Amino acid sequence: MKVIMAESYEDMSRRVAEIIASQISCKPKSVLGFATGSTPCGSYGELIRMYNEGKISFEDIIAFNLDEYCGLDGNDMESYHYFMKKNLFEFVNIQEKNIHIPNGRCKDIENECINYEKKIEEAGSIDLQLLGIGENGHIGFNEPDVKFEAHTHLVTLEEKTLKANSKFFNSYEEVPKTAISMGIKTIMNAKKILLLGSGEKKAEVLNKMIYGEITPNLPASILQLHSDVSIIVDKEAGKLLKKQV
Numbered sequence: 001m002k003v004i005m006a007e008s009y010e011d012m013s014r015r016v017a018e019i020i021a022s023q024i025s026c027k028p029k030s031v032l033g034f035a036t037g038s039t040p041c042g043s044y045g046e047l048i049r050m051y052n053e054g055k056i057s058f059e060d061i062i063a064f065n066l067d068e069y070c071g072l073d074g075n076d077m078e079s080y081h082y083f084m085k086k087n088l089f090e091f092v093n094i095q096e097k098n099i100h101i102p103n104g105r106c107k108d109i110e111n112e113c114i115n116y117e118k119k120i121e122e123a124g125s126i127d128l129q130l131l132g133i134g135e136n137g138h139i140g141f142n143e144p145d146v147k148f149e150a151h152t153h154l155v156t157l158e159e160k161t162l163k164a165n166s167k168f169f170n171s172y173e174e175v176p177k178t179a180i181s182m183g184i185k186t187i188m189n190a191k192k193i194l195l196l197g198s199g200e201k202k203a204e205v206l207n208k209m210i211y212g213e214i215t216p217n218l219p220a221s222i223l224q225l226h227s228d229v230s231i232i233v234d235k236e237a238g239k240l241l242k243k244q245v
Ligand code: F6R
Pocket: 034, 035, 036, 037, 038, 039, 040, 066, 067, 131, 132, 133, 134, 138, 139, 140, 141
């Protein structure tokens, strides 16, 4: 694992955007795995800036998002469909047909998960997967006690996650209790992984994830076994980390 210490959230966002831009430049038809949440917002802002300056094009990239809440429609402001639209997709030249996010309103969840996995496979697997990390060690919505062998699946969210994510809703009660998430196996199949961490709240979990035991109780710890993982943190999130692992 490579650990990159950024000076600040802005510096982290710039570096993440540069890595994504270089991936797109080397391979314009890249398959990119996107994340939602607070952490990647700055990086998406930087990507939009680079796009506006004519430095990158999203025309041929294929996007797969990590997860979506069950029960939310793409037009719901709290859905991850809406999040991606408003934080990135609406502002760049990505083609609608190349955007993939699990359908939280599907009638048959099992079928949706199988199809999602099939689409990733057909696209030729993910070239670069962006990840955030939950305070409980989740990646995507793979909560502690996850099955490492799981592909895209239905997950039940932990109270800690519901509380953390209630910042995006009017109240805690409104946060959906279940979601469809890429599984650990799906994430581990990505060729490159870029995990972002920002803020003091993430310092302890990042330390455990990198130097601690590999255990389903801390889902992100499995990334120790991936051959190409970069972790980019700001000063607060990285305060317990050594520079290189
Ligand atoms: C988002 C996702 C989650 C978040 C994590 C951190 O698609 O799958 O794993 O990356 O919960 O969220 P923030 O960035 O809001 O702290």
